[in-house]
Amino acid sequence: MSTTNPIAAHPTLPGHDILVCIFQRGAADGLNALAPYGDPAYASHRPTIRVPDPAPANGVIDVDGFYALHPALDPLKSIYDAGDLALVHATGVPHQIRSHFSAQNLIERGVVDKNDPSTGWLGRHLALSPPASSSSFRAISISGNVPVALSGAVDPLAIDNLNDFGFDQGIIDSGYPQVLADLFDNPLPFSGPAGAALAAMEELQAADLASIVPENGAVYPANSALANKMQQAAQLIKSQLPVEVICVDSDGWDHHESLQFYIDQSLDELAKVMSAFYTDMGASMARITVLVYTEFGRRVAENGSAGTDHGTGSLAYLMGGGVNGGQVISSWPGLAPANLEYGEDLKITTDLRSVISELLNKRLGGTNVGTVFPGFSGVTDVNAFLS
Amino acid sequence: MGQDTSFDLESILARLQNRREFLQLFGKGLGYGALATMLPACGGGSGGGSTSADDLPTTTPLGIKVPKPSAEYSVLKRTSFGVHRDEFASIKALGITDYLEGQLDYTLIDVSALEAEIATQFPLTLQTPAVLMQTFPDNIFEVATQMIAATQYRQMFSGRQLFEIMVEFWSDHFNIHLVNGLGPTLKPFDDQQVIREHALGNFKNLLHASAKSPAMLFYLDNFLSVSGNANENYARELMELHTLGVDGGYTETDIKEVARCFTGWTLRFPDDLSGPYGEFIFASVIHDDQEKTVLGNTIPAGGGQADGEQVLDTLASHPSTATFIATKLCRRFISDTPAQTTVEAVANAFTSSDGDIKETLRALFATSAFVDSVDQKFTRPSEYLAGLVRALAPDTGYPPDMGQTWFYAQNTLGQIPFYWPTPDGYPDEQSYWASTGGLLNRWRLSFLSLDIPSILNLGILDIDYLPMLAGADTLATVVDATVEAVLMRQLLSEHRDSILEWLKGYFNVTEDEVLAPGGPEFAAALIAAVLVSSLYFHLR
Numbered sequence: 001m002s003t004t005n006p007i008a009a010h011p012t013l014p015g016h017d018i019l020v021c022i023f024q025r026g027a028a029d030g031l032n033a034l035a036p037y038g039d040p041a042y043a044s045h046r047p048t049i050r051v052p053d054p055a056p057a058n059g060v061i062d063v064d065g066f067y068a069l070h071p072a073l074d075p076l077k078s079i080y081d082a083g084d085l086a087l088v089h090a091t092g093v094p095h096q097i098r099s100h101f102s103a104q105n106l107i108e109r110g111v112v113d114k115n116d117p118s119t120g121w122l123g124r125h126l127a128l129s130p131p132a133s134s135s136s137f138r139a140i141s142i143s144g145n146v147p148v149a150l151s152g153a154v155d156p157l158a159i160d161n162l163n164d165f166g167f168d169q170g171i172i173d174s175g176y177p178q179v180l181a182d183l184f185d186n187p188l189p190f191s192g193p194a195g196a197a198l199a200a201m202e203e204l205q206a207a208d209l210a211s212i213v214p215e216n217g218a219v220y221p222a223n224s225a226l227a228n229k230m231q232q233a234a235q236l237i238k239s240q241l242p243v244e245v246i247c248v249d250s251d252g253w254d255h256h257e258s259l260q261f262y263i264d265q266s267l268d269e270l271a272k273v274m275s276a277f278y279t280d281m282g283a284s285m286a287r288i289t290v291l292v293y294t295e296f297g298r299r300v301a302e303n304g305s306a307g308t309d310h311g312t313g314s315l316a317y318l319m320g321g322g323v324n325g326g327q328v329i330s331s332w333p334g335l336a337p338a339n340l341e342y343g344e345d346l347k348i349t350t351d352l353r354s355v356i357s358e359l360l361n362k363r364l365g366g367t368n369v370g371t372v373f374p375g376f377s378g379v380t381d382v383n384a385f386l387s
Numbered sequence: 388m389g390q391d392t393s394f395d396l397e398s399i400l401a402r403l404q405n406r407r408e409f410l411q412l413f414g415k416g417l418g419y420g421a422l423a424t425m426l427p428a429c430g431g432g433s434g435g436g437s438t439s440a441d442d443l444p445t446t447t448p449l450g451i452k453v454p455k456p457s458a459e460y461s462v463l464k465r466t467s468f469g470v471h472r473d474e475f476a477s478i479k480a481l482g483i484t485d486y487l488e489g490q491l492d493y494t495l496i497d498v499s500a501l502e503a504e505i506a507t508q509f510p511l512t513l514q515t516p517a518v519l520m521q522t523f524p525d526n527i528f529e530v531a532t533q534m535i536a537a538t539q540y541r542q543m544f545s546g547r548q549l550f551e552i553m554v555e556f557w558s559d560h561f562n563i564h565l566v567n568g569l570g571p572t573l574k575p576f577d578d579q580q581v582i583r584e585h586a587l588g589n590f591k592n593l594l595h596a597s598a599k600s601p602a603m604l605f606y607l608d609n610f611l612s613v614s615g616n617a618n619e620n621y622a623r624e625l626m627e628l629h630t631l632g633v634d635g636g637y638t639e640t641d642i643k644e645v646a647r648c649f650t651g652w653t654l655r656f657p658d659d660l661s662g663p664y665g666e667f668i669f670a671s672v673i674h675d676d677q678e679k680t681v682l683g684n685t686i687p688a689g690g691g692q693a694d695g696e697q698v699l700d701t702l703a704s705h706p707s708t709a710t711f712i713a714t715k716l717c718r719r720f721i722s723d724t725p726a727q728t729t730v731e732a733v734a735n736a737f738t739s740s741d742g743d744i745k746e747t748l749r750a751l752f753a754t755s756a757f758v759d760s761v762d763q764k765f766t767r768p769s770e771y772l773a774g775l776v777r778a779l780a781p782d783t784g785y786p787p788d789m790g791q792t793w794f795y796a797q798n799t800l801g802q803i804p805f806y807w808p809t810p811d812g813y814p815d816e817q818s819y820w821a822s823t824g825g826l827l828n829r830w831r832l833s834f835l836s837l838d839i840p841s842i843l844n845l846g847i848l849d850i851d852y853l854p855m856l857a858g859a860d861t862l863a864t865v866v867d868a869t870v871e872a873v874l875m876r877q878l879l880s881e882h883r884d885s886i887l888e889w890l891k892g893y894f895n896v897t898e899d900e901v902l903a904p905g906g907p908e909f910a911a912a913l914i915a916a917v918l919v920s921s922l923y924f925h926l927r
Contacts, residue, residue: 026809098642099623101811102633144801145819158822161799165827174893176917180830182885183921188452190765190821190922197823197830251808256608256620304616305608310623342639 010287011132011242017289017322017363020233020246020277021122021149022226023108024270024294026254027100029308030315031300031346032263033073034087034328038066041335045301049260049308067328072267075275079319084278084285086323086384088316089330091350092296098310100254103295108148110353110373117374122245123152125360125372133242136199140236141247142229150247155196162232163210166201177201207239218280221272226250230277237284244364253294257305274319286321289363289385291356293317297346300335313346316355322363322386329355329384351378362387453762453922456876459483461761464927465720466490467548469774470875471781474548487752490549491745493587498545505540508785509533512575516601516665519572520657530571531805534578536790538804539797542773543785553586553744555769556719558805559812561597561629563606565805573602573654573665574805590712590742591703594629598699599667601654607810610653612646614675622646624810626702632714635707641682647675648686648694703742709734715815716747721756722763723816729756762926765817768800770927771829775919778873780850799828821925830920852911862890863898865907869914874923886917 010018035051036042037060043050051070054062059071067089069077079085095112097103106112110121117124122139131138131154140157141147150156159165167176177198184194212235214220220227229248236243250270255262274290281288297314313333318325333339333347341347353373357380360367369380456464459478463470466487478486489496506513511526511533519530538555545551561582565574577600585593597603604610609621622645626637651674657664669692679686679694682701686694702708713733717725729751736750737743751757766774772793776783786793797803807813814820855872859865866887870878887898890910896902902910918924 098639099627099633100809101627144824145814145822155823157824159824159827161824161828165824167831175889179885179889179917180920183882183917184826188922189762189926190826193821193823194826197827200823201827254620254809256618257611302616303618304613305611305618307608307618309619 010237010284011240016244016365017287017320018237018244018246019122019359019364020230020248020288020290022230022248022250022270022274022290022292023104023147023149024250024253024292025100025104026252026294027103027296027298027310028253028266028294028314029255029259029263029298030089030313031298032259033070033267033315034063034089035060035068035070036066036089036332036335037068039332039335041337045335047302048306049302063328066332070263070267072264073271075271076317079275079278080326083325084319084321084323086318086325087328088318088350088352088355088382088384089328090313090333090346090348091316091330091352091355092313092348093352094312094348095296098296100295100310105148107293107295107352109151110149110356111375113375117152119152120147120149121356121372122149122247123156125364125367126150126153126245128368128371129365131242132244135203135242136196137203137236137241137243139245139247140243142232143247143249147247147249150245153245155192157196157200159200160229162204162236165204172205203241207241209235209239212238214276214280216279216282218276220276220280221269224269224273226269227273227276230273231280234277234280237281237288250292255298255307256303256309257307259298259302259307274317278319285319289318289320289322289359291316291318291359293352299344300340300346301344311345312341313348316352318355318359318384320363324384324386329382350382351376354379354382355384358382358385453879453882453926454877455761458758458761459486460876461927462487464766465764466552467777468542468551468770469777471777472872472875473781475875484752487549490547491587491748493547493550496546498547501541501544501546504785505537508789509537509540512537513579514575515663516572516576517663519575520664523569523572527566527571530575531566532790532794534565534575535794535797535804535806536785539769539773539790539793540785542769543776549748550587552719553748554582555804556716557582557586557593559807559815560715561593561600561603562807562810562812563600563602563805564808567606567808569605570602573600573605576600576665577602578805585744587744587748590708590737590744590747591700593744594703595696595699597629598625598649598652598695601665601667604652604654604667609649612650612652613673614647614650617643617646617650617675619643619646621649625698628811630702630711631705631707632711635705635711637682644679644681644686645698647677647679648681648698650675651692652695704738706734706738709737713737713747713751716751717756718815720751721754721760723818726756729754764927765821766925766927767813767815767820768797768802769804771800771925772796774924775833778875778919778924779915783849796832799832800825829925833916833919850912850915852908852915856907856911860901860907861899862887862894862896862902862910865902865910866890866914869911870918873915873918876923878923882921886914890914 032051037053051060051068052058054060054068061069061074061077063069076085093107093112095103095106097106108120109116109118126139136157139150139153140159141150142160143158144160146156146158181198184191220231233246233248236246253266278285293316294314297311298308299311303309329350331349333349337343339347353376357369360372361380362385369376459475460470462483463474463478467474511530519526541551563574563577564570581596581600585596607621607624608618612618619642623642625645626635627633631637651670653668653670655662655664655666655668671691674691676689676691678688681698684701686697710730713730716733717730721729732754733747733751737747740746802813856865856868859868866883891898
């Protein structure tokens with residue numbers, strides 16, 4: 001990291017990172033992203049679809065003699081080597097659910113039981129501390145809807161077109177926004193999101209995001225929904241709007257068939273976008289943490305369609321200046337049949353709630369783990385972040 | 388159709404391998420450049436899953452203080468794609484019960500002119516997989532746009548409004564992403580022969596048709612599922628999303644067993660000389676014919692295709708299915724949090740009628756909750772957009788730009804038909820749609836600038852405000868006339884005042900001054916844009 005730090009003056013609370021969460025929807029396979037090629041059982045479970053052992057010709061990147069990065073993750077290697085990327089393997093939340101929809105719901109709520117609080121882990125964390133300002137931009141999802149993770153925060157924004165969010169100047173000058181404010185006046189239904197939309201519109205008009213372009217030679221991949229969202233995240237952070245948390249989704253990880261083909265596309269997009277964002281933000285990464293996670297991992301053994309069905313443990317990515325990077329964080333459970341969850345899945349040996357607890361404590365100004373993850377009694381430090 | 392014993396295992400496996408290669412050439416994500424550019428971020432599946440299960444965080448309904456609309460208006464708002472003035476007159480004349488009976492008896496409502504128009508304008512929507520394959524993948528964009536346009540067209544103009552509501556309901560329930568691999572060649576058949584055929588028929592028949600639908604077999608990967616190493620994708624969603632619901636009482640072992648039952652349920656591919664591409668076939672050589680146990684019932688060895696049929700029968704008549712379908716119907720027609728007693732009444736009708744969808748709806752319409760639950764939901768974009776046409780330009784034709792502007796609008800609002808990527812379908816919870824972005828995008832669509840008051844007046848729709856005004860010529864009378872014509876429900880006086888204050892500033896006149904020639908129509912256009920942006924129009 002360079003010593004100049006343009007983000008030092010960013011109006012988020014002093015000492016806080018800005019958190020960018022990328023949710024991989026569809027249950028991303030971790031075993032072909034960071035392949036445990038040193039585990040002799042890996043190859044036998046996946047005779048057709050496994051990532052080959054690293055070799056110069058095949059582009060598979062050896063990490064430490066045991067794990068190897070999928071070739072498509074090559075753009076992340078230099079970030080890993082710079083100490084700004086850590087990979088957490090055999091992780092997840094032990095909710096024992098294999099439905100995408102229920103599991104996404106539980107993991108975003110940060111709970112393992114459906115009777116636990118219905119708000120989201122991020123929403124509850126944000127509710128613990130007062131916002132840095134009265135801005136409507138404290139928490140935002142760059143999408144059409146508010147994700148469950150943000151539920152519980154005060155009027156989180158959901159906007160998928162930040163560069164184009166607002167009215168023609170003539171409409172604003174006419175006083176029309178006030179008519180809308182009146183028509184959605186509290187306590188009418190939806191006065192919350194309507195008020196937030198009007199406030200956000202005004203703030204965005206002043207921030208002029210469209211004038212903020214990628215820096216440091218960063219090139220976001222074309223025709224990528226994830227790139228579009230992460231580029232907006234970068235603009236938003238640079239705009240100095242006091243954003244604390246940004247959520248984006250990465251879709252299409254449910255690879256029941258032809259996993260090799262599809263995961264190559266998915267990982268390629270993810271790695272190129274993360275790398276472009278890292279380059280674009282430059283020294284500001286000192287105060288940005290990117291968390292990439294999914295609802296559960298995939299079955300260890302391949303199915304008859306050269307894909308994998310739903311499983312348990314998976315892989316999480318942590319990127320930023322505050323990450324204790326250049327390491328794979330894992331207590332590897334092993335893939336021999338006796339070591340598998342339910343006899344067929346990668347066991348969770350590092351609870352994702354441990355990782356996130358540490359993240360919130362060390363990088364987001366501290367939290368109350370009992371509130372954010374009710375009922376969780378695991379460790380709250382896995383040496384994933386710098387203090 | 389039917390059992391195909393001409394295959395040997397080796398050739399089937401080879402064909403599956405070819406299939407993968409074929410898909411890798413033309414498959415998911417490829418060949419779709421044009422559409423991807425056109426549809427940058429629709430739906431996105433973003434968190435869709437996370438909002439669709441029953442274990443959602445529930446939203447507490449806020450105190451509503453806007454005046455209640457009439458009972459007839461409220462029924463139309465929930466059983467049609469927006470209140471059309473002719474239907475408003477009709478339901479007032481017939482009474483609610485007879486109106487709904489007429490809608491249930493949908494085959495008596497003449498739509499021949501509409502369907503003839505669709506056959507002319509959107510012919511690919513009526514084609515078979517074999518015909519669509521002839522020009523695939525070059526036809527992807529054309530198939531997708533025609534499917535979307537035909538759906539919008541029917542939502543806007545069909546007299547069979549309740550039927551179209553149920554078509555949308557089942558299209559979400561048995562969701563298939565159209566632009567997905569071979570989907571463009573298969574989904575039109577599914578739309579015609581599965582969803583539209585059974586939308587107001589019997590659930591068991593609908594379920595069986597869906598299970599054999601080539602589009603579904605493809606979308607949820609069952610076409611690749613082989614004995615010994617079954618693909619669980621369809622089996623899981625069949626129980627979680629199509630029948631029992633996630634808490635319906637099945638186990639992970641049941642999923643594996645159901646997957647075994649459906650091995651060999653596949654479709655004919657283009658290289659198959661034994662019959663037309665895209666037909667359902669049961670390939671016995673890749674079927675797992677050993678004994679299975681599903682939900683405690685033994686399925687004896689040697690059943691062949693009957694294994695899957697038996698599973699479907701069991702699931703269709705399972706009590707959890709009745710409750711699950713009833714809950715979703717109540718969420719659609721009543722509120723996001725229907726009372727248990729209401730759900731039970733609807734589930735009982737489902738069970739006692741053996742899955743008759745009309746009988747189930749009759750029971751739902753007869754509940755006091757249906758009558759009482761006014762303004763409990765936020766319209767989804769499809770209702771909002773079709774509702775604009777139905778309220779403002781009920782006699783207009785389909786937009787002369789062949790719906791491109793509507794296409795853009797539906798994309799912006801995130802609900803393009805057949806474009807939700809995950810198998811749970813577009814969410815029906817209002818909290819999903821009433822986000823900051825969702826609201827602002829609706830406001831913007833109805834009000835691009837003051838010079839061009841709204842999307843409604845871009846030449847896309849021919850809106851004639853003069854008849855609505857009935858001679859009104861001051862701001863006060865124009866507001867009242869426009870509310871009457873467009874909203875068809877009463878406005879709070881403070882909201883009327885707010886609109887009037889704004890107009891007075893804009894026109895620089897008092898509310899009782901007679902406007903200059905042309906002024907009333909222009910004011911009416913502005914007012915209409917405000918009204919369709921307001922809560923009154925979004926609630927149902």
